[in-house]
Amino acid sequence: xxxxxxxxxxxxxxxxxxxxxxxxxxxxxxxxxxxxxxxxxxxxxxxxxxxxxxxxxxxxxxxxxxxxxx
Numbered sequence: 001x002x003x004x005x006x007x008x009x010x011x012x013x014x015x016x017x018x019x020x021x022x023x024x025x026x027x028x029x030x031x032x033x034x035x036x037x038x039x040x041x042x043x044x045x046x047x048x049x050x051x052x053x054x055x056x057x058x059x060x061x062x063x064x065x066x067x068x069x070x
Contacts, residue, residue, distance in 0.1 A: 001030075002026060002027065002030075005022070005023065005026060006019060006023060009022060009023075029052055032052055032055060033048060033052070036051070036055070
């Protein structure tokens, strides 16, 4: 899945730094998803993203920049 995402980013002309950052954040999300739901990631659903944002803000105490909130 990450390989396809990386390919998509490259085809859309994203910089190396952007690609690395997006892939790092996607891996963190996938790790959280597997740990939280004890299942493998099969698709992206709005509810899961909202749960993850809540986890970052309330549990990890990660300040979210406006770009991360979209």
